[in-house]
Every structure is written in C-alpha cells, then in structure tokens.
Amino acid sequence: MxxxxxxxxxxxxxxxxxxxxxxxxxxxxxxxxxxxxxxxxxxxxxxxxxxxxxxxxxxxxxxxxxxxxxxxxxxxxxxxxxxxxxxxxxxxxxxxxxxxxxxxxxxxxxxxxxxxxxxxxxxxxxxxxxxxxxxxGEPGAYGGEGLSYALALLARVTRERGHVPLHADLDGLDEPLRLGRPSGTRPPARYIGDAPTLVRLYAGRPLVGTRYELAGTAEAELNVFGN
Known part of the structure; x- marks a missing residue:
C-alpha cells in the first residue's frame, strides 16, 4: 500500500x-x-x-x-x-x-x-x-478492499473534529498518514503498526492480540466515536 x-x-x-x-x-x-x-x-x-x-x-x-x-x-x-x-x-x-x-x-x-x-x-x-x-470469525475485520477509503475518511473526520494530531507509520505505507488537527503547541503523536489495528484504536474496539507502538497520546484520546 x-x-x-x-x-x-x-x-x-x-x-x-x-x-x-x-x-x-x-x-x-x-x-x-x-x-x-x-x-x-x-x-x-x-x-x-x-x-x-x-x-x-x-x-x-x-x-x-x-x-x-x-x-x-x-x-x-x-x-x-x-x-x-x-x-x-x-x-x-x-x-x-x-x-x-x-x-x-x-x-x-x-x-x-x-x-x-x-x-x-x-x-x-x-x-x-x-x-x-x-x-x-471471518478474515479481514477492519481491513479489506474498503480500507484505503476508510483511512482517508478517518483522516478527514479526525481533522474536522479537532482530534489530537497523529502521524501513523502503517505497514506497507510509504509515508506517514496524518490524522487529527495540526497544533502549533503540541507535536504529533506517533503510531507504528498495521492499519486494521489503527482502526481499532480510533473506533474503541478490543486490542487483544494486536501489536503496535503509540507515543505522545493515550488510547482513550483517539476514540473518534466516543463510545
């Protein structure tokens, strides 16, 4: 990707x-x-x-x-x-x-x-x-053919809602995906991992069995749906 x-x-x-x-x-x-x-x-x-x-x-x-x-x-x-x-x-x-x-x-x-x-x-x-x-128990939960569209939409929604700025280094992505609204006072947080796990973080879904790195913010701060 x-x-x-x-x-x-x-x-x-x-x-x-x-x-x-x-x-x-x-x-x-x-x-x-x-x-x-x-x-x-x-x-x-x-x-x-x-x-x-x-x-x-x-x-x-x-x-x-x-x-x-x-x-x-x-x-x-x-x-x-x-x-x-x-x-x-x-x-x-x-x-x-x-x-x-x-x-x-x-x-x-x-x-x-x-x-x-x-x-x-x-x-x-x-x-x-x-x-x-x-x-x-199907493969591809929070992934699949719609993933690229979903990531683009996630980037826009988090920016419009003023979420914490975050640069996501996603597996297979050549450049960081920038999410949230840039801030002049807060440096972007950093995520390293795969895209479906990033979706889980922003959607407040269970993270059991996932592997990722997150710095500069807390998991709870990323939930875009607030539930």
Missing part, C-alpha cells in the same frame, strides 16, 4: 468518498450475510450488549434515516439506537439485510450533499461491518 492508495488525504473534501466506501463494503458484506445461517446472527459482537443482528439493525436504521432525511436532533444518540433496534426485533433476518443493502446503495449521494456533517456515518458503518466479520 502506498500513500496514493489512500485517496483524499488533503484538506479538500471528496464528497463522493463516503458513498464509495459504502458501496465497496456493500458488495462484500451483503453476500456474506446472505450466505450465513440464521443462528450466526445471534453471535455477540465487540459492541457491548449487541449481537450481529443488533448491529445490522442499527446500521440499516441509521442509513434509512439518512436516505429518508429523518435526521432530527438526538437521532444518533444511544437511546435512539436502542429504539431503532427494538422496532426491528420481530423482523426476519432477510428484511434486516434488505434494509441495510438499500441504505448502503442509496445513502452516498445524500451524504455527499450534506457538506461533511454525515461523513462519519459511512465510516461508522464500515467499522460495524468489521464488527460483524470479527463475530463471524
């Missing part, structure tokens, strides 16, 4: 990037979901209290709200997430997957027109796809 493989790491927003990430993940995740037995959707994930079914119901609900432009205040709060999941409790798994597929297909243009405020939604959906893969 070279820096050229990670698009849109400049200060200029690429409005199509979230949609590309969602569609890339759709083409990989949906066939995987349709091939799994129903019992697998009861497996626990890295999200406390959530099974695979819960994660997918949450993801589909969020994207449906984006597509239908139902984005009232508090729509992404934990209480709203719980309500969305409860509303889908009686639906067959096929309906849950259908809603997710529709959302991953149609949300991109809406996110593109939103000016950046919804970009993190696409990143969160991609991370949740990693949660599902990990619960299934």
């Amino acid at each position: 070279t820096l050229a493989d990670v698009p849109d790491v400049s200060d200029v927003r690429d409005p199509e990037l979230p949609g590309r990430l969602l569609r890339t993940e759709r083409d990989l995740l949906i066939p995987l979901l349709r091939a799994r037995p129903e019992a697998d959707f009861a497996l626990r994930t890295a999200c406390p209290g959530w099974t695979v079914r819960h994660v997918l119901a949450h993801c589909g609900a969020v994207l449906t709200r984006v597509v239908e432009r139902r984005l009232e205040k508090g729509v992404f709060e934990p209480e709203a997430n719980d309500r969305d999941i409860a509303e889908r409790d009686g639906l067959p798994v096929e309906r849950i997957v259908d809603e997710l597929e529709r959302g991953m297909t149609e949300a991109g243009p809406v996110i593109a027109r939103a000016g950046g405020v919804l970009d993190a939604v696409a990143l969160g959906e991609w991370v949740h796809a990693g949660d599902v893969r990990e619960a299934f």
Whole structure:
C-alpha cells in the first residue's frame, strides 16, 4: 500500500468518498450475510450488549434515516439506537439485510450533499461491518478492499473534529498518514503498526492480540466515536 492508495488525504473534501466506501463494503458484506445461517446472527459482537443482528439493525436504521432525511436532533444518540433496534426485533433476518443493502446503495449521494456533517456515518458503518466479520470469525475485520477509503475518511473526520494530531507509520505505507488537527503547541503523536489495528484504536474496539507502538497520546484520546 502506498500513500496514493489512500485517496483524499488533503484538506479538500471528496464528497463522493463516503458513498464509495459504502458501496465497496456493500458488495462484500451483503453476500456474506446472505450466505450465513440464521443462528450466526445471534453471535455477540465487540459492541457491548449487541449481537450481529443488533448491529445490522442499527446500521440499516441509521442509513434509512439518512436516505429518508429523518435526521432530527438526538437521532444518533444511544437511546435512539436502542429504539431503532427494538422496532426491528420481530423482523426476519432477510428484511434486516434488505434494509441495510438499500441504505448502503442509496445513502452516498445524500451524504455527499450534506457538506461533511454525515461523513462519519459511512465510516461508522464500515467499522460495524468489521464488527460483524470479527463475530463471524471471518478474515479481514477492519481491513479489506474498503480500507484505503476508510483511512482517508478517518483522516478527514479526525481533522474536522479537532482530534489530537497523529502521524501513523502503517505497514506497507510509504509515508506517514496524518490524522487529527495540526497544533502549533503540541507535536504529533506517533503510531507504528498495521492499519486494521489503527482502526481499532480510533473506533474503541478490543486490542487483544494486536501489536503496535503509540507515543505522545493515550488510547482513550483517539476514540473518534466516543463510545
């Protein structure tokens, strides 16, 4: 992987990037979901209290709200997430997957027109796809074909949210990936390791079995989703 493989790491927003990430993940995740037995959707994930079914119901609900432009205040709060999941409790798994597929297909243009405020939604959906893969025991959790898009989106989201500046020396990347907002008073923190582990750090996912170096900041300071 070279820096050229990670698009849109400049200060200029690429409005199509979230949609590309969602569609890339759709083409990989949906066939995987349709091939799994129903019992697998009861497996626990890295999200406390959530099974695979819960994660997918949450993801589909969020994207449906984006597509239908139902984005009232508090729509992404934990209480709203719980309500969305409860509303889908009686639906067959096929309906849950259908809603997710529709959302991953149609949300991109809406996110593109939103000016950046919804970009993190696409990143969160991609991370949740990693949660599902990990619960299934599938390879490539928090990696795979969408990784370069996800890293570019992570760089932009952390910069816009004013996160601690960090230079990530990623395995296979020729130059450091710069995340967070540059500061005139604080030197950039440094990460050395692989890209999926970097995603785990920023997403607050379990780090058991990983190997990396982090200097100049604490793990908790990197969590971009705050949960």
